[in-house]
Amino acid sequence: xxMAIPRPRSNRWLLWLVVAAVVVLGALALQxxxxxxxxKISSAPDNIPIVAxxxxxxxFTWLGLRQSKANDRLVRDLEGDPALAKTHHRKTxxxxxxWARELHVWPYLVRIEFLSAIIVTVILxxxxxxxxxxxxxxxxxxxxxxxxxxxxxxxxLQEMLVYFDPWIAGVVMPSLLLVGLMVFPYVDSNPLxxxxxxxxxxxxAVSMFLWGFFMxxxxxxxxxxxxxxxxxxxxxxxxxxxxxxxxxxxxDLHEIVAGWGLPxxxxxxxxxxxxxxxxGAVFVTGALFFHWLMLRRRLEWADVKxxxxxxxxxxxxxxxxxxxxxxxxxxxxxxxxxxxIAVLWLFPVKLLLRLLFTIKYIWVxxxxxx
Amino acid sequence: xxxxxxxxxxxxxxxxxGRGAGLVARARAQxxxxxxxxxxxxxxxxxxxxxxxxxxxxxxxHDRSDPRNRSLAILSNVFLHLHPAKVNxxxxxxxxxxxxxxxxxxxxxxxxFTGILLMFYYHPTKVQAFRDILYLEHDVPFGKLLRNxxxxxxHLMIITTWLHMFRVVLTGSYKRPRxxxxxxxxxxxxxxxxLSFTGYLLPDDQLGxxxxxxxxxxxxSTPMLGSEGPxxxxxxxxxxxxxxxxxxxxxxVDSNALLRSYIWHCIGIPVVASLFMxxxxxxxxxxxxxxxxxxxxxxxxxxxVRK
Numbered sequence: 001x002x003m004a005i006p007r008p009r010s011n012r013w014l015l016w017l018v019v020a021a022v023v024v025l026g027a028l029a030l031q032x033x034x035x036x037x038x039x040k041i042s043s044a045p046d047n048i049p050i051v052a053x054x055x056x057x058x059x060f061t062w063l064g065l066r067q068s069k070a071n072d073r074l075v076r077d078l079e080g081d082p083a084l085a086k087t088h089h090r091k092t093x094x095x096x097x098x099w100a101r102e103l104h105v106w107p108y109l110v111r112i113e114f115l116s117a118i119i120v121t122v123i124l125x126x127x128x129x130x131x132x133x134x135x136x137x138x139x140x141x142x143x144x145x146x147x148x149x150x151x152x153x154x155x156x157l158q159e160m161l162v163y164f165d166p167w168i169a170g171v172v173m174p175s176l177l178l179v180g181l182m183v184f185p186y187v188d189s190n191p192l193x194x195x196x197x198x199x200x201x202x203x204x205a206v207s208m209f210l211w212g213f214f215m216x217x218x219x220x221x222x223x224x225x226x227x228x229x230x231x232x233x234x235x236x237x238x239x240x241x242x243x244x245x246x247x248x249x250x251x252d253l254h255e256i257v258a259g260w261g262l263p264x265x266x267x268x269x270x271x272x273x274x275x276x277x278x279x280g281a282v283f284v285t286g287a288l289f290f291h292w293l294m295l296r297r298r299l300e301w302a303d304v305k306x307x308x309x310x311x312x313x314x315x316x317x318x319x320x321x322x323x324x325x326x327x328x329x330x331x332x333x334x335x336x337x338x339x340x341i342a343v344l345w346l347f348p349v350k351l352l353l354r355l356l357f358t359i360k361y362i363w364v365x366x367x368x369x370x
Numbered sequence: 371x372x373x374x375x376x377x378x379x380x381x382x383x384x385x386x387x388g389r390g391a392g393l394v395a396r397a398r399a400q401x402x403x404x405x406x407x408x409x410x411x412x413x414x415x416x417x418x419x420x421x422x423x424x425x426x427x428x429x430x431x432h433d434r435s436d437p438r439n440r441s442l443a444i445l446s447n448v449f450l451h452l453h454p455a456k457v458n459x460x461x462x463x464x465x466x467x468x469x470x471x472x473x474x475x476x477x478x479x480x481x482x483f484t485g486i487l488l489m490f491y492y493h494p495t496k497v498q499a500f501r502d503i504l505y506l507e508h509d510v511p512f513g514k515l516l517r518n519x520x521x522x523x524x525h526l527m528i529i530t531t532w533l534h535m536f537r538v539v540l541t542g543s544y545k546r547p548r549x550x551x552x553x554x555x556x557x558x559x560x561x562x563x564x565l566s567f568t569g570y571l572l573p574d575d576q577l578g579x580x581x582x583x584x585x586x587x588x589x590x591s592t593p594m595l596g597s598e599g600p601x602x603x604x605x606x607x608x609x610x611x612x613x614x615x616x617x618x619x620x621x622x623v624d625s626n627a628l629l630r631s632y633i634w635h636c637i638g639i640p641v642v643a644s645l646f647m648x649x650x651x652x653x654x655x656x657x658x659x660x661x662x663x664x665x666x667x668x669x670x671x672x673x674x675v676r677k
Contacts, residue, residue: 049528053529063465078668095459101459102458104440124522124523128522131518135577138576139500139574167593171593181559182552184539185552192672193541195542196542209536
């Protein structure tokens with residue numbers, strides 16, 4: 001029986017990763033003026049969960065991707081060896097003929113559950129003994145907390161208020177997010193990767209989810225560690241100055257463009273028409289981008305090294321990816337595009353416009369502003 | 371019944387004379403017999419698993435670990451019967467599921483337990499709520515630990531819910547036939563967040579008050595249903611009849627908001643969440659149990675799309 005020959009694995013990248021991390025963290029540490037402020041934010045009892053969540057997310061991402069890599073290697077071996085594909089070698093977990101494929105839940109699963117329950121209980125007890133739940137002064141409507149922050153898991157929503165009007169940030173966006181999550185299984189037409197970790201067979205679907213998931217966590221991190229009094233931007237380690245005044249000229253996009261010799265854009269209905277066109281253009285570019293992205297084949301290291309190959313990668317559609325697209329119904333495709341653009345594309349575009357170019361609205365109408 | 375014996379039957383003992391004689395002998399004999407019976411019976415109690423009481427509670431014997439009994443241990447137990455009798459051997463590896471779904475459910479149980487205990491010490495009124503927390507922290511035995519555990523279990527539950535969702539995506543476990551269960555899971559995620567949020571107000575301190583003020587202010591801007599949302603005023607929405615008023619039971623975060631928060635937190639949402647959890651767990655079984663680790667499928671084995 002042909003066995004897969006294990007490839008020699010180099011761990012040098014790990015060393016480089018550590019060096020890079022040390023350099024980046026060292027450079028960041030040099031920028032910190034006020035360690036006390038940083039400590040005050042990160043050690044606030046209610047912020048401990050988000051501080052704990054960052055390494056947890058990194059760890060579980062690594063754990064998932066590591067298993068994906070193992071499965072991907074197996075898939076590659078099986079595809080290269082049809083004889084092997086007919087044997088029982090379909091999992092990375094060890095199995096030998098004669099071993100039962102199923103185990104009794106009692107005791108093999110129940111004991112694990114019992115053990116996890118005990119471990120979680122111990123963690124909770126230790127955590128609860130070491131750290132007290134916060135209790136501020138009694139509620140006082142006459143004394144506004146500054147900054148007044150929601151619990152950390154809602155800071156993503158609160159941070160969105162910076163970029164959108166409340167009805168979009170507080171109502172429309174969360175609804176789109178949730179409905180988008182719910183339609184996720186219905187628009188993913190790829191039958192591969194059902195019940196096992198894989199990156200190779202589901203690169204687009206997994207990366208779309210990771211994009212959304214990480215975006216959400218980054219928003220929470222911004223809301224927790226960066227937003228200070230007046231919801232102003234304070235870099236980690238910068239002292240929270242309650243008297244700070246920021247002279248941001250938050251302008252609308254049409255005002256800027258009107259300044260380029262098109263003064264009629266400051267008047268209705270041109271203002272609204274211009275905004276609608278820009279939003280339409282954002283949707284179209286988003287659609288084109290996602291369409292392009294879903295048809296990309298795997299980017300090899302060799303592609304990056306030569307411009308010709310990179311061009312080939314960017315312009316020629318992947319075979320497998322085209323097959324997947326052919327399986328996708330028009331309804332699935334349109335639904336996916338709508339949610340992807342509205343949540344995963346429009347939002348980062350708006351964030352960058354606001355943070356880098358201090359642009360407030362891109363579409364102004366008498367009834368609503370986007 | 372023993373036959374009546376003649377008086378003084380010559381065994382040398384001083385046998386009581388008279389009418390009582392037969393009675394005493396009978397009683398003694400009966401006593402001995404009873405003692406023997408009790409001893410024999412007591413021997414059977416040395417194995418409690420053979421008692422009627424035990425059997426009535428546990429229904430099947432747990433003293434043998436043959437396959438049939440191992441299966442019955444799961445199938446005949448109300449708490450365990452959601453499990454199948456057997457699972458994929460690789461599914462018991464921690465690596466695959468990370469145990470996050472189960473831990474989330476366990477945290478829900480912890481929260482219910484600590485929450486019920488907290489309810490004994492808490493009045494959802496503006497006069498008492500904050501004092502009750504102080505009382506819990508300083509006077510109630512283990513009150514501080516109780517409150518801390520409730521708080522941190524809630525935060526942990528949000529983290530584990532997210533990680534559970536993350537794992538389900540990475541393993542493609544939302545795929546056919548589990549699409550609907552994924553949707554149920556999304557609803558449970560929302561309910562978890564809402565449970566946490568409604569609990570935030572209950573200590574009635576500045577932290578909760580302003581968090582809920584910020585949170586519910588967003589509701590003002592709900593399209594059509596909020597007094598400051600698009601088309602809201604046109605539809606007759608004011609701060610006194612819009613969706614925020616309904617959430618708070620008033621136009622400001624005050625005593626009604628505290629009571630509403632309390633009822634949603636302790637009764638409303640837990641009941642709804644329990645229903646969704648029942649469906650969630652039931653669907654795991656009906657959809658074929660845990661999704662994997664499944665044998666990998668190859669690109670060449672993709673079937674033509676079903677039209």
